[in-house]
Amino acid sequence: MVKKSDATKARLLQAATQEFAMYGIAGARVDRISAAASANKNLIYVYFGNKEQLFDTVYQAAIEELLEAAPFDAEDLPGYAGALFDFYVAHPHLIRLARWHALERPGDEVLPVAYGATQDKLRKLSAAQSAGLVDAGMPAHALLTLILVLSAAWSDGSPEARATGDAELAALHRHSIVVSVGRLVRPPRGAGDSRG
Amino acid sequence: MVKKSDATKARLLQAATQEFAMYGIAGARVDRISAAASANKNLIYVYFGNKEQLFDTVYQAAIEELLEAAPFDAEDLPGYAGALFDFYVAHPHLIRLARWHALERPGDEVLPVAYGATQDKLRKLSAAQSAGLVDAGMPAHALLTLILVLSAAWSDGSPEARATGDAELAALHRHSIVVSVGRLVRPPRGAGDSRG
DNA sequence: GACGAGAATCTAACCGATCAGTTAGATTTG
DNA sequence: CAAATCTAACTGATCGGTTAGATTCTCGTC
Numbered sequence A, B: 001m002v003k004k005s006d007a008t009k010a011r012l013l014q015a016a017t018q019e020f021a022m023y024g025i026a027g028a029r030v031d032r033i034s035a036a037a038s039a040n041k042n043l044i045y046v047y048f049g050n051k052e053q054l055f056d057t058v059y060q061a062a063i064e065e066l067l068e069a070a071p072f073d074a075e076d077l078p079g080y081a082g083a084l085f086d087f088y089v090a091h092p093h094l095i096r097l098a099r100w101h102a103l104e105r106p107g108d109e110v111l112p113v114a115y116g117a118t119q120d121k122l123r124k125l126s127a128a129q130s131a132g133l134v135d136a137g138m139p140a141h142a143l144l145t146l147i148l149v150l151s152a153a154w155s156d157g158s159p160e161a162r163a164t165g166d167a168e169l170a171a172l173h174r175h176s177i178v179v180s181v182g183r184l185v186r187p188p189r190g191a192g193d194s195r196g
Numbered sequence C: 001g002a003c004g005a006g007a008a009t010c011t012a013a014c015c016g017a018t019c020a021g022t023t024a025g026a027t028t029t030g
Numbered sequence D: 001c002a003a004a005t006c007t008a009a010c011t012g013a014t015c016g017g018t019t020a021g022a023t024t025c026t027c028g029t030c
Helices: A004-027 A030-036 A041-048 A051-069 A077-090 A092-104 A112-130 A140-151 A167-185 B004-027 B030-036 B041-048 B051-069 B077-090 B092-104 B112-130 B140-151 B167-185
Strands: none
Touching (some): A004 A030, A004 A041, A004 A092, A004 B004, A004 B092, A041 A051, A051 A112, A077 A140, A077 A167, A140 A167, A140 B140, A167 B140, A167 B167, B004 B092, B030 B051, B041 B051, B077 B140, B077 B167, B112 B140, B140 B167
16 A cells, blocks of 8 residues: 555655765754655654654665665676776765765664675675685785775765766776776686686 | 964864864864863854864864875885875874865865875876886876775775774784785886885 | 053853754544 | 644754953053
């Protein structure tokens, strides 16, 4: 059954995502969110508790969306990094949410869903290292962090991005990331896989 | 001559740096800053204008400190990345300031001092590429961004940092960064430099 | 070296605006 | 009718910024 309130909830969540991505938790305004959602302010408190919990809900949804967007492939890590890059370009607000969260909730433990996904990635990555498909010169968790960081290198707030909408520049950035990850993970001596 | 007000100004700046690093611009409280500096709130407005301008002053000082800390060396980029990592470990609040700035002042142009320093780095990097000391497979500006991003990979807010104060882990992170940058910048065929 | 005017420095109290959260009730739905 | 959904107005606290005035320092003049 389609409930009326579900649509309102969805509009509020959508508006809250924009607002939190733009201004962070401290900077977000509950009145702006309800106005943008064409909903009454009180509904936020009825449906989501308060501003902090609303952020939690928004953030959880964003993380889940991100996890689904780029399936982890330990045997093609450059491709995985490229997919992440594409996702960040397509959804710039999600990475902003993640950065706000890191800054405004320093002590927050990782969401269960994200934790599970990370453990899964680490397992696959270790296996690929053992199989000789990926360089084993550093532990899987370090390698994973570096790959993730490289993927997000140009996603907002980096030294010389600024010129948005430049497809040529974006292509260069993507290429740089893919090449970099390739160099990071390529095993020193041949072990089955080789790429053109 | 040593002016009394200079000491007050310095205390305010110190307190403001802590406050902004902790809470960002929107989250920072001028009353907390003045209290932490044991100074009257009004002095902030007398000396620095307002909260936004106080942040500008704090941020500018932080950038200058960061630029002085790790001298750029295009011929030893892994070492440069390592020095940056060390600085981030020693001064965790400065990188937080930079991240707050990126999020809360999206359209802000780069500070002149930072712009100048970046141009200088790019020139040196290009020269090193031309000389065959550094891989020329991607433009200098892209390479520089990737190096900077790698250096800051574990500086706050990354997936599995959390355990601060762990010297062994920090050493692993530093090593991972140095090795990664080494792989990034090493030219494909021998060109003078070779490393163990 | 005393002294006083004026500038520099500092203080405490205040103010208007804003904001998260509440309440009481209207309207719709089942 | 009763529960779910929604609305508008209100509230108490907080916060950035201001104001008026107290205190201290600077320096020329006698």
